[in-house]
Amino acid sequence: xxxxxxxxxxxxxxxxERVLPVFWWLSGACIVIGLIWGFFFTPDxxxxxxxxxxIYLHVPSALMAINAWLMMLVASLIxxxxxxxVSALAARAAAPVGATMTVIALVTGAIWGQPxxxxxxxxxxxxxxxxxxxxxxxGYIALWSAIEDPDTAADLTSVLCLVGSVFxxxxxxxxxxxNQGLHQGxxxxxxxxxxxxxxxxxxxxxxxxxxxxxxxGFVLLFIALVLYxxxxxxxxxxxxxxxxxxxxxA
Amino acid sequence: xIPDLGKYAVTVLSSYGASLVLxxxxxxxxxxxxRKVRADMAELENRLKTKANRDG
Numbered sequence: 001x002x003x004x005x006x007x008x009x010x011x012x013x014x015x016x017e018r019v020l021p022v023f024w025w026l027s028g029a030c031i032v033i034g035l036i037w038g039f040f041f042t043p044d045x046x047x048x049x050x051x052x053x054x055i056y057l058h059v060p061s062a063l064m065a066i067n068a069w070l071m072m073l074v075a076s077l078i079x080x081x082x083x084x085x086v087s088a089l090a091a092r093a094a095a096p097v098g099a100t101m102t103v104i105a106l107v108t109g110a111i112w113g114q115p116x117x118x119x120x121x122x123x124x125x126x127x128x129x130x131x132x133x134x135x136x137x138x139g140y141i142a143l144w145s146a147i148e149d150p151d152t153a154a155d156l157t158s159v160l161c162l163v164g165s166v167f168x169x170x171x172x173x174x175x176x177x178x179n180q181g182l183h184q185g186x187x188x189x190x191x192x193x194x195x196x197x198x199x200x201x202x203x204x205x206x207x208x209x210x211x212x213x214x215x216x217g218f219v220l221l222f223i224a225l226v227l228y229x230x231x232x233x234x235x236x237x238x239x240x241x242x243x244x245x246x247x248x249x250a
Numbered sequence: 251x252i253p254d255l256g257k258y259a260v261t262v263l264s265s266y267g268a269s270l271v272l273x274x275x276x277x278x279x280x281x282x283x284x285r286k287v288r289a290d291m292a293e294l295e296n297r298l299k300t301k302a303n304r305d306g
Contacts, residue, residue, distance in 0.1 A: 039266070040253055050255040053262050057269040100276045107272075108265045115261055221273075225280055232284040235291050242294055 007084035009234045016227040023224035030217030037210035045207075054112045055203075056211055060218035061104035062130070062171075068098025068222060069133065069161070069168035072140075076158035086230065088154035089237065091161065092144050093229035097222055099137035106130060126183040129170040136164035150237060 006012045038056035045052035075091035078084055109127065110120045121127065140160055147153035203211065255262050 035266075044256070050253075050258045050262050053255075054265045057265060061269070097276065100272055104269045104272050107268050111261055111265045111268070115258060225276070228284055229280055232280075232287050235287045239287065239291050239294055242298065246294075246298065 004082075004084070007082070007086050009086055009238075012086050013231050013234060016231055020224060020227055023220050023227065027217050027220035027224050030213050030220060032217075034210050034212075034214030034217050037213065038207070042206055042210060048116060051112050051116060052207060054108050055207065056214045058105060058108040058112065059211060060215045061101045061108065063215060064218050064222050065098055065102040065105050065130070065133065066168050066172050067219075068094050068101060069136075069164060071226070072098065072161050073165045073168070076161040079154050080158050085150075085154075085237070086234065088150075088158070089233035090226060090230045091157070092154075093233050094222075094226045095137055095141050095144070097225045097229070099134065099141065101218075101222075102130065102134040102137060106134065124183050126171065129167050133164065133167045133171050136160070136167055140164065150240075 006015060035056055039053055042053070044050045072091040072094050075087040075094070078087035079091070106127075109130075113122070114120050140157055143157050143160055144153050147156060
């Protein structure tokens with residue numbers, strides 16, 4: 001069985017409808033458990049106080065903001081190389097999800113930054129690249145809506161997605177590239193931080209485990225949303241094709 | 251039973267409030283549009299089937 005079988009819209013729809021309930025329930029369970037665990041059963045941080053509880057929303061949403069764009073990049077490349085409509089529609093379906101995740105990351109970051117940094121916003125490399133990533137999301141969604149021919153729209157948005165990938169990667173590694181600004185470096189997903197061999201400051205396990213549950217929940221929610229929205233896009237495309245055929249026949 | 255959030259209560263609760271509202275909106279809009287497109291498609295297919303039967 002080949003992965004390319006799912007490029008067939010009918011096969012994609014039947015398979016996604018079978019697996020979707022699992023993703024909905026698992027994502028809901030992980031997010032609810034992770035947030036309740038983090039909010040009610042973890043202590044305050046000795047420096048950040050209770051604002052540390054914001055990481056259970058800020059980190060998973062920031063993770064998905066970047067990964068959504070990377071998923072769109074892979075789907076766009078598949079469209080450009082193999083011309084599978086489902087992959088172009090999957091990229092389109094993922095964009096509003098990624099944009100919402102970016103807004104959540106920016107908003108929670110700003111709310112956290114006010115008491116911790118003394119400012120809602122700073123032109124820090126990571127914050128700025130994240131804002132530009134959000135603008136790319138808006139541009140990508142607008143471009144899809146602005147072009148009537150779906151194949152041309154898929155071509156142009158795929159190229160935009162390739163360009164925007166630079167900012168998705170910059171958002172992730174901006175702290176490493178420019179060792180300046182207010183935003184801290186990675187302290188969650190470093191191998192050394194998990195194994196305990198890292199000498200730099202790391203997230204304590206008491207915060208790390210509920211955070212991991214939330215991150216898994218956000219990944220599963222993203223998959224559920226993209227599968228569902230791709231099905232919607234496939235049906236919307238079919239409606240457009242049927243209506244065009246009806247108009248031709250009239 | 252909200253834990254004691256101290257002087258950062260507004261900060262933490264507003265972060266959770268804003269994020270959960272945005273997530274709920276995203277899921278609601280996704281499901282609403284999905285159901286609408288399904289209904290539109292069923293209606294269109296019915297109309298085309300009726301038309302095909304009428305035309306023989």
